[in-house]
Amino acid sequence: MSKITCSFCRGTGKDPFGIMSWQSVCSVCGGKGVVDVPKPYRVCPHCGGTGAVKTFTCTSCKGKGYVPLPSSPIVTCPECRGSGDDQSNPSLDCLKCHGKGFVITV
Numbered sequence: 001m002s003k004i005t006c007s008f009c010r011g012t013g014k015d016p017f018g019i020m021s022w023q024s025v026c027s028v029c030g031g032k033g034v035v036d037v038p039k040p041y042r043v044c045p046h047c048g049g050t051g052a053v054k055t056f057t058c059t060s061c062k063g064k065g066y067v068p069l070p071s072s073p074i075v076t077c078p079e080c081r082g083s084g085d086d087q088s089n090p091s092l093d094c095l096k097c098h099g100k101g102f103v104i105t106v
């Protein structure tokens with residue numbers, strides 16, 4: 001595990017979109033400003049590392065901005081070509097790779 005700055009709130013611990021109130025606690029890091037991501041990891045392609053898709057928490061990385069890489073060999077997802085986005089609706093995550101942009105080779 002490595003501690004990284006919460007992408008969703010950029011380390012402030014507050015909800016960046018002020019859903020409840022402008023000072024509401026960030027739901028991703030619980031207000032700590034940092035999140036644990038297992039190593040190795042890479043930037044989440046679905047949200048581009050911001051942790052947010054529009055004003056929603058990114059479903060692929062749960063708002064952390066990074067997705068853990070599996071120990072198995074991976075290839076770029078053929079469905080979304082690594083973008084992590086659903087081809088018909090970019091605000092949804094790709095069904096094949098769940099927005100991670102890669103799939104495990106079998």
Ligand SMILES: [Zn+2]
Pocket residue numbers: 006007008009010011012013014026027028029030031032033034
């Ligand atoms: Zn946060």
Ligand SMILES: [Zn+2]
Pocket residue numbers: 044045046047048049050051052058059060061062063064065066
């Ligand atoms: Zn993401």
Ligand SMILES: [Zn+2]
Pocket residue numbers: 077078079080081082083084085094095096097098099100101102
């Ligand atoms: Zn995909």
